[in-house]
Amino acid sequence: MSGDIDISCLGEPMVEFTRLQKNVKENQYVQSLGGDTSNCAIAAARQGAKVAYITAVGDDRFGRFALDFWQKENVDVSGVSVFMDHATGIYFIEPAGNARDFTYYRKGSAASKITPKDLPGEIISKSKFFHLSAISQAISKTAEETCSIAINLAKQNAVKTSYDTNLRLNLWGLKRARKLIHETATKADILLPSLDEARLLSGQQSIDDIIGYYMKFGPDILALKCGEQGAVIAYGNKIEFIPPLKVDAIDTSGAGDTFDGAFLSQLSLGYSPFDAGQYAVTAAGLSVKGYGAVNAIPLRKAVLKKNGNK
Secondary structure, eight states, X not given: OOOSEEEEEESOOEEEEEEEEEOSSOEEEEEEEEOHXXXXXXXXXXXXXXXXXXXXXXXXHHHHHHHHHHHXXXXXXXXXXXXXXXXXXXXXXXXXXXXXXXXXXXXXXXXXXXXXXXXOHHHHHTEEEEEEEHHXXXXXXXXXXXXXXXXXXXXXXXXXXXXXXXXXXXXXOHHHHHHHHHHHHTTOSEEXXXXXXXXXXXXXXXXXXXXXXXXXXXXXXXXXXXGGGOEEEEETTEEEEEOOOOOXXXXXXXXXXXXXXXXXXXXXXXXXXXXXXXXHHHHHHHHTTSSSSXXXXXXXXXXXXXXXXX
């Protein structure tokens, strides 16, 4: 494969506020960046890949924060539109026992107003891989249309399409989600479902049955992310289980996105899907050791060290 960009990603970023402490006098929040495809882009860039992000942000302090954040992470922002009349989405994370509670302010966000005319086709056509998720499609009808045209553009230019079936039922109903996600899955070269969501979407329960179900869509590579159980990679006539990294998890936010970015970064270097899967499981495992979607995403050096490579 050839291309000036290893990976281009399309989707919705949101500025993240995580509450760290609550007492009688005050709440303390840490500001960072979230959004599944943005997390993927940052994860890939931290592994040394050449990455571009395609989205829209508002002409506001949060949009400027996002742009600065990506640029510091060496993510190309030439495909990011800035809309004067629409705000950048934000969300808040609150501790809730051993879990966390999310509050989103994304309705009418700049990213949801993206249209096909905002699509920087030259970025996709110069990429080795183009990545999007079901959330990229679910945020609005125009975003859905933009994703469809982007996939077609990738195919026209022999760019491999990577698709995460990331399911958010607060954005759309299961019936509609299942229909569009499975239609899109038939167009993807690389499928990246997560186990819990795959059970809802496929109606299957066992890992073996889910693998069989998704391989019928015809992807070149299937990477089933199984959280604390690791991952399963299916490629060619081979299926390989990759055990999880043993860590004390603090925050699993963005772990699946870290897997996606790390996995694609290794594929872009020419590694096999099985070696890329091993690397991605390690990167995702390291990412759960800190708070926030991107703060704990490891650099390549840390992943290689954990894998025993110098």
